[in-house]
Amino acid sequence: MSYDPIMLLDAYRRMRAIREFEETMRREVQAGTVPGFVHLYCGEEAIAVGACMHLADTDYIGSTHRGHGHCIAKGCDFEGLLLEIYCKQGGLCNGKGGSMHMADLRKGMLGANAIVGGAPPIAIGAALSAQVLGNKGVALAFIGDGASNQGTVFESMNMASCLKLPMIFMYENNGYAEFSGVKWHMGSADITSRAAGFGMSSVKVDGTDFFAVYDAMSAAVARARNGEGPSSIEAVAMRWYGHFEGDMQKYRKSGEVDELRRTSDPLVKFEARATAEFGIDADELREIDEELREMIEDALAIAKAAPKPTPDALYTDVYASY
Amino acid sequence: MPVKNIRDAINETLKLEMRRDDRVVVIGEDVVGGLGGSSGVEEAAGGTFGITTGLAAEFGRRRVIDTPITESAIIGMAGGAALTGLRPVAELMFIDFIGVCFDQILNQIAKFRYMFGGRADVPVVIRTMIGAGAGTGPQHSQALYNMLMHVPGIKVVLPSNAYDAKGLLATAIRDNDPVVFCEHKCMYLETCEVPEESYTIPFGVAKVTREGTDVTIVALSRMVMLANQVADKLKSEGISVEVIDPRTISPLDTDAILASVRKTGRLVAVDECNPYCSVASEITSLVACEAIGSLKSAPVKVTSPHTPVPAAPNLEQLYAPDAAAIEAAVRRVLG
Numbered sequence: 001m002s003y004d005p006i007m008l009l010d011a012y013r014r015m016r017a018i019r020e021f022e023e024t025m026r027r028e029v030q031a032g033t034v035p036g037f038v039h040l041y042c043g044e045e046a047i048a049v050g051a052c053m054h055l056a057d058t059d060y061i062g063s064t065h066r067g068h069g070h071c072i073a074k075g076c077d078f079e080g081l082l083l084e085i086y087c088k089q090g091g092l093c094n095g096k097g098g099s100m101h102m103a104d105l106r107k108g109m110l111g112a113n114a115i116v117g118g119a120p121p122i123a124i125g126a127a128l129s130a131q132v133l134g135n136k137g138v139a140l141a142f143i144g145d146g147a148s149n150q151g152t153v154f155e156s157m158n159m160a161s162c163l164k165l166p167m168i169f170m171y172e173n174n175g176y177a178e179f180s181g182v183k184w185h186m187g188s189a190d191i192t193s194r195a196a197g198f199g200m201s202s203v204k205v206d207g208t209d210f211f212a213v214y215d216a217m218s219a220a221v222a223r224a225r226n227g228e229g230p231s232s233i234e235a236v237a238m239r240w241y242g243h244f245e246g247d248m249q250k251y252r253k254s255g256e257v258d259e260l261r262r263t264s265d266p267l268v269k270f271e272a273r274a275t276a277e278f279g280i281d282a283d284e285l286r287e288i289d290e291e292l293r294e295m296i297e298d299a300l301a302i303a304k305a306a307p308k309p310t311p312d313a314l315y316t317d318v319y320a321s322y
Numbered sequence: 323m324p325v326k327n328i329r330d331a332i333n334e335t336l337k338l339e340m341r342r343d344d345r346v347v348v349i350g351e352d353v354v355g356g357l358g359g360s361s362g363v364e365e366a367a368g369g370t371f372g373i374t375t376g377l378a379a380e381f382g383r384r385r386v387i388d389t390p391i392t393e394s395a396i397i398g399m400a401g402g403a404a405l406t407g408l409r410p411v412a413e414l415m416f417i418d419f420i421g422v423c424f425d426q427i428l429n430q431i432a433k434f435r436y437m438f439g440g441r442a443d444v445p446v447v448i449r450t451m452i453g454a455g456a457g458t459g460p461q462h463s464q465a466l467y468n469m470l471m472h473v474p475g476i477k478v479v480l481p482s483n484a485y486d487a488k489g490l491l492a493t494a495i496r497d498n499d500p501v502v503f504c505e506h507k508c509m510y511l512e513t514c515e516v517p518e519e520s521y522t523i524p525f526g527v528a529k530v531t532r533e534g535t536d537v538t539i540v541a542l543s544r545m546v547m548l549a550n551q552v553a554d555k556l557k558s559e560g561i562s563v564e565v566i567d568p569r570t571i572s573p574l575d576t577d578a579i580l581a582s583v584r585k586t587g588r589l590v591a592v593d594e595c596n597p598y599c600s601v602a603s604e605i606t607s608l609v610a611c612e613a614i615g616s617l618k619s620a621p622v623k624v625t626s627p628h629t630p631v632p633a634a635p636n637l638e639q640l641y642a643p644d645a646a647a648i649e650a651a652v653r654r655v656l657g
């Protein structure tokens with residue numbers, strides 16, 4: 001398979017943006033500037049980006065509590081995101097949602113979700129809209145390994161399969177659900193075999209390998225757009241940080257994360273292959289790094305300085321009319 | 323007497339009840355915490371908020387049952403086990419997740435005894451966490467206990483301090499009906515004197531936390547603490563406020579509420595739920611129906627607004643009733 005250099009640069013930009021954004025968030029949580037709970041996506045960048053590279057603004061994603069990476073991969077802007085995480089006026093949800101409930105319908109982003117297993121039923125709704133409207137759109141739900149145990153997820157897979165919905169179940173197997181290892185909380189050997197049981201194409205890929213995720217998505221999106229029904233992809237990529245920032249992580253052996261950084265950093269793996277095989281210039285990547293760093297710091301400064309919602313905002317947006 | 327916080331009082335009660343009765347089991351997500359992790363640490367967490375710390379070490383994994391994320395199955399399994407010989411204490415991490423498992427509570431557990439013609443005991447406790455004020459946003463901050471009060475067959479407990487938490491949880495575990503035990507997430511570290519030994523507090527018996535003659539405040543959960551502050555403050559102005567903490571809303575100690583209102587002639591009902599069909603609504607309706615002749619002024623309800631809980635901290639601060647809102651309500655009923 002060959003890859004268009006423009007696509008590759010775009011993919012790198014999105015993955016680097018996620019990394020930079022999340023490391024910045026981590027710093028800020030530690031400095032105590034961020035309200036609420038924050039769940040970081042470092043280590044899993046290739047999943048969101050490998051998936052969203054195939055999606056247009058008119059395609060939809062449903063997300064999770066660990067949603068910053070999904071938002072960035074889907075094209076939400078830093079300022080809107082950061083204003084929302086800081087719960088400020090002008091945030092993607094005017095400060096009412098925060099990190100765990102960010103949505104941007106203009107970008108086809110149906111919301112982070114603080115209810116584990118909450119998004120897949122909503123995402124199949126977006127797939128239904130695309131099917132009924134006949135617009136060739138597709139929908140995708142990001143689903144954690146922990147979430148994969150919820151009945152809502154099984155029900156959504158069966159429904160999507162019965163109705164042949166243009167739907168992709170993108171499982172993010174990052175090794176843990178809160179403090180519980182996947183070996184403990186999942187009764188089957190993997191998610192892939194379960195999803196196959198619902199009668200859909202089901203593959204497992206290395207979630208730290210952008211190319212693997214991207215290729216699996218190519219096939220899944222083609223099936224969806226051709227009316228051939230849903231697909232499942234299980235992407236395996238350990239999370240680098242705690243369940244939330246501040247998690248003591250006593251369930252993890254020391255050195256586990258250092259090892260991951262050394263051996264399976266999705267950005268390092270991407271760069272090695274993109275430069276060696278597809279003629280991407282490392283200097284160009286460094287320029288992207290620098291540019292993103294500045295953009296994110298600028299957006300952060302704006303978010304910190306922005307005004308909070310005015311008190312009357314508490315009462316608005318409950319209904320369209322009442 | 324030793325001073326303990328609510329978190330420790332609950333942990334201690336779970337241990338005491340598990341020692342007392344082998345049929346008591348604890349079920350929930352991460353109640354051991356860290357199983358299947360790479361460090362091999364047996365109990366890396368002891369519950370998401372540390373409430374079940376030490377249980378697995380003492381009682382073993384046969385009785386401390388760590389589960390996948392699957393609330394319907396957790397609550398249903400606890401209900402089924404309660405029908406068949408166990409006395410489960412299931413944890414629903416946040417009450418908001420009741421949305422995932424409400425059928426098992428509403429149509430199954432709550433109705434077993436009645437549907438089965440009285441031929442079933444359902445000794446299950448659902449421990450859950452309620453409330454705004456911790457920055458957890460729209461899907462992790464609701465009160466919702468009013469919805470459970472509406473359901474026949476379920477008992478609903480709202481402890482407002484560590485002493486009551488211990489005694490009420492013991493009663494809940496020994497009770498033969500389903501009980502939802504609602505812990506306020508902003509109160510775990512509140513302390514008071516708590517005896518070492520085991521004791522029970524009967525359901526349906528309110529506690530008068532402040533005695534007074536001018537106004538009755540009926541308050542629930544975290545609101546009791548605020549109502550007490552208001553009573554103490556107004557005392558120096560010569561306003562005598564009585565504060566009633568029902569402690570359980572199903573059953574509700576209507577006698578205590580009516581007796582107090584008959585004495586004071588004025589009612590403020592304080593409740594963190596959304597206003598419509600709130601517990602405050604139920605209490606004002608009770609007083610209107612049963613004691614209207616004693617009322618010197620219209621009762622006032624103090625509740626959260628008819629909106630979800632916002633993520634923005636400055637908006638969340640305006641959400642649940644605060645001491646100032648309660649004080650204003652007291653002044654209003656005084657005219």
Ligand SMILES: Cc1ncc(C[n+]2csc(CCOP(=O)(O)OP(=O)(O)O)c2C)c(N)n1
Binds near residue numbers: 115146147177243419
């Ligand atoms: C219905 C529901 N149950 C439990 C929780 C608490 N909770 C939040 S995230 C989480 C773990 C989710 O694990 P996973 O799906 O693997 O996602 P990850 O955090 O690994 O990205 C849990 C148990 C919740 N938010 N919603």
Ligand SMILES: [Mg+2]
Binds near residue numbers: 178
């Ligand atoms: Mg996970």
